[in-house]
Amino acid sequence: xxxxxxPASVSGSPGQSITISCTGTSSDIGTYNLVSWYQQHPxxxxxxxxxxxxxxxxxxxxxxxxxxSGNTASLTISGLQAEDEAxxxxxxxxxxxxxWVFGGGTKLTVL
Amino acid sequence: xxxxKESGPVLVKPTETLTLTCxxxxxxxxxxxxxxxxxRQPPGKALEWLAHIFSNDEKSYSTSLKSxxxxxxxxxxxxxxxxxxxxxxxxxxxxxxxxxxFGKFHFDSWGQGTxxxxxx
Numbered sequence: 509x510x511x512x513x514x515p516a517s518v519s520g521s522p523g524q525s526i527t528i529s530c531t532g533t534s535s536d537i538g539t540y541n542l543v544s545w546y547q548q549h550p551x552x553x554x555x556x557x558x559x560x561x562x563x564x565x566x567x568x569x570x571x572x573x574x575x576x577s578g579n580t581a582s583l584t585i586s587g588l589q590a591e592d593e594a595x596x597x598x599x600x601x602x603x604x605x606x607x608w609v610f611g612g613g614t615k616l617t618v619l
Numbered sequence: 620x621x622x623x624k625e626s627g628p629v630l631v632k633p634t635e636t637l638t639l640t641c642x643x644x645x646x647x648x649x650x651x652x653x654x655x656x657x658x659r660q661p662p663g664k665a666l667e668w669l670a671h672i673f674s675n676d677e678k679s680y681s682t683s684l685k686s687x688x689x690x691x692x693x694x695x696x697x698x699x700x701x702x703x704x705x706x707x708x709x710x711x712x713x714x715x716x717x718x719x720x721f722g723k724f725h726f727d728s729w730g731q732g733t734x735x736x737x738x739x
Contacts, residue, residue: 510665544725546666553715553732554666559725597666601724607679608656608668608724 511609519617525586528614530598538579542601545583549594593618621645623716623730631706641699641716649694652721657701659712706737
């Protein structure tokens with residue numbers, strides 16, 4: 509069982525927006541605004557799409573956005589495109605004992 | 620631009636020790652403020668962080684696997700090595716290395732990963 513809780517699957521139609529939640533505890537997400545999100549297409553390496561809770565790396569579409577409220581982080585993808593269909597993982601820094609924890613992953617299906 | 624490439628055995632027997640190498644190119648481990656983590660992913664399952672070596676050679680390990688893991692780096696070869704002792708079928712996974720830049724807390728670049736199967 510993963511340390512962070514994500515829905516197993518979400519779906520949306522092209523052009524719509526979806527949000528993926530990532531729930532942790534006061535020991536990780538609640539204390540550190542250091543959540544990152546990764547997109548993983550089948551057979552490929554994960555790709556960083558959000559870091560520091562809401563920052564986008566250079567080259568990542570502005571359709572991807574991140575936020576945090578309490579112990580829950582969220583990834584929103586607007587204007588869904590077929591190429592967004594992938595698995596998405598959240599990750600949080602959890603301090604100098606646990607270090608990094610991942611979510612169980614969410615499979616996004618673009619209908 | 621940093622690139623990483625994992626290498627190691629594709630098949631190990633139960634109770635054996637696994638040794639994996641992460642080759643880093645584009646930056647020097649000896650004079651670049653970067654750390655390298657190992658992360659694994661069993662087939663069809665989630666990512667799991669295993670270990671990290673910082674630029675100052677400080678090491679950190681997953682609490683649940685700490686007794687079985689050792690991470691080290693060979694700056695002359697620009698490589699990071701992970702050993703996992705007492706391998707079992709549940710350790711079957713794709714093992715990947717990833718870079719964290721100094722002062723950051725996210726995995727910026729990833730290797731493609733290497734699938735390791737544990738079977739007799």
